[in-house]
Amino acid sequence: MAGGGTTLVEAKLLNRRGIGIDINPKSIELIKNILNFESESKYEPDVKIGDIRNLGDINENSIDLIVTHPPYLNIIKYSEGKIEGDLSNISSLKKFCDELELGIKEFYRVLKEDSYCAILIGDTRRAKHYIPLSYYVMQKFLDNNFVLKEDIIKAQHNCESTPYWKGQAKKLNIYLIAHEHLYVFRKPREHEDLSRLRYSRKIN
Secondary structure: OOOOOHHHHHHHHOOOOOEEEEOOHHHHHHHHHHOOOOOOOOOOOEEEEOEOOEOOOOOOOOEEEEEEOOOOOOOOOOOOOOOOOOHHHOOOHHHHHHHHHHHHHHHHHHEEEEEEEEEEEEOEEEOOEEEOHHHHHHHHHHHOOOEEEEEEEEEOOOOOOHHHHHHHHHHHOOOOOOEEEEEEEEOOOOOOOOOOOOOOOOOO
16 A cells, blocks of 8 residues: 555665555556656665555565555545455445455564554544544454554644535534544564553453
């Protein structure tokens, strides 16, 4: 889910080996054009079409950092239903989270121990009710053995759609969703004691 390629630009500028994967060929074409600049970096990012649910060409325990920004359900459809597997075309909340979980399992597999996965995710509304998508996604990471290092709140101001939603908020009697969550998860070390970090449920 490399999107517009910002992370890969920064990786190139910082002389880091970057891998960019996106399911949309148009995104890959855009990213390659953006990365076509001179730098002193020894590494040119590896950019390719792919699916986070199957990172089979990446070895396990080989990645130092994952940075990703998935769609927020089907709010913005990146391929208008033309690309099979595009998460932005899924309208079912459960199916979206279940499909994203397949990617989370792959993140865990390829990430090195004691390394981090950062994901920017926001919430949404349906039928004038708040849908805490970010928390459902967070739980999927926790269910797959990640531990939460940080929850960084990203305030949203002056977005392109803000004027529209200000009008809708008054009309529908709702509040604007004015933030996103930047979750930073860590893959624990093998045999690490996590008893102080995890909530244990007792079933009677």
